[in-house]
Amino acid sequence: MPASCSPGIDWWPGLPVVKRTAGFRRFRMINLDSGVKKQMVAEKIKNFIGLFSWSLILIIMLILLRPLPSWAQTKILENTVYQADNLVVSLFPKLPLQGQAVIVSISCRQASPVPRQLVLLGKKFKIVAVDEGEYKAVCAVPLNAPLGSQQLGIDLADATVVEIPLTILAGNYGEEHLHLPAEMVNPTKVAHLMQIKNDRIRLRQIYGSSKAVIRFSQPFIRPLKSTIITPFGRRRFLNETPKSPHGGIDLRGKTGTPVPAAAGGKVAFSGKLYYSGNAVIIDHGLDVFSLYLHLDTLSVAEGDQVNQGQVIGKLGSTGRVTGPHLHWGIKINGIFVDPLEFINESRLLLQPVGEE
Ligand SMILES: [Zn+2]
Known part of the structure; x- marks a missing residue:
């Protein structure tokens, strides 16, 4: 660049000298033949395209880096539809987490x-x-399902299987440390061990008794609107010993608060369990059970048909607890799922x- 370049004169490398009109950012070419003019126009177009491309890349990067808007997040949860021969299968959610139910429509x-099946x-x-x-x-x-690509198989009556890809994402539910009387954490008394064994046998019968029917006609509701004391899926350490993750949600409440059924169904169990205290388990069909644990009193009997909202017992602090609350859980085919998601x-x- 010439050192004597005076104000008002711009010099671009490889280009002829142009004069800027005073007061305006406009350029006027002087003494240039048409070939040079064409070269300058081509150069300007090239510069413009270059600038435009970089701006576009920048805009795309900004869009990708900013958090997803709510509509985009909802999109991820939309049904995935698969077509295989004469079947159309939709899954919800598309990307289930560990500890989540998946609704399949065929x-x-x-x-x-x-x-x-x-x-x-x-x-x-x-x-x-x-x-x-x-x-x-x-x-x-x-909750302990392997992550990543899995297969959901549909067994057909002609003994063929249709396989649908299903990606499982990690459910990060955190952990908690609780301190309870030693006998409640690791029972040693014969009477307690006998009760735990009998409970296990009884519960296995109950969870194996569901039929391929839907026993409810309204979507599930949360039985109590109160605060969640302990959320679903927390890994638990009782007296610093690792135990099963929390299979439901603990809802705050005073002893005696009426507890309504989350959905219609048949009472599969109403009685006392060692760990769960006074408990009600409702069979909603399709191996879906709702559990209401640590109740003070029970208001229903096994075999009763209950409607959504019907009081099944009163909130309490029976069984292995540190205080009164309602433990509400959803168990599907022996697997605990996040009850709030299941609603x-x-x-x-x-x-x-x-029409989902
Ligand atoms: Zn609980």
Whole structure:
């Protein structure tokens, strides 16, 4: 660049001298032949394209780096629809977390063999026909399920299997440390050990008794609106010994508070358990059970049909607890799932296939 470059004169490397009109950022070319003018125009276009490309890359990067807007997050949870031969299968949510239920809707053309059961991570799940050629099922992803790509199998009546890819994401639920009387954490008394063994046998019978029907007609509700003292899935250390993760939510409440059923169903258990205290377990069909633990008193008997909102007992502090609260849980085919998520998902079990 020439050192004598005077104010008002710009000099661009490789380009002829141009004169800037005083007071305006406009450039006027002087003494240039048409070839040079064309070269300058081409250079300007090239510069403009370069600048435009960089701006575009910058805008795209900004869009990618900023948090997803709510509509984008909802998109991730939308149903995934798979078509295989004569089957249309939709899953909700698309990317389930460990400790979450997955609602499966299946629509079959007439030529398709009837779907019999689902298989996820070696567990078999019931299927219910909700209309002609339309089926529903609910699977559960265990809290300790392997992460990443898995297969959801649909066993058909002709002994063939349709496999659907399902990606499982990590559920990060945190951990908590509790201190309780030693006998409650690791019982040693014979009477207690006998009761625990009997409870286990009884509960196995109960959880094995569900049928391929949907026993509720309204989506699940949270039984109490009160504060959650302990959320679902927390890894627990009782007296610093690692125990099973928290299989439900603990809801705050005073002893004697009426506890309503989260959805309609049949009372599968109403009685006393060593760890759970006075408990009610409702069978909602399709291996879906809701649990109400540590109750003070029980208001229903085994075999009773209950409606949503019907009082099944009073809140209390029986069993292995540190104070009064309601432990509310959802167990699907032996697997605890996040009950709050299931409230939202249960709605899809009731909607016609294709309208979720
Ligand atoms: Zn609890």
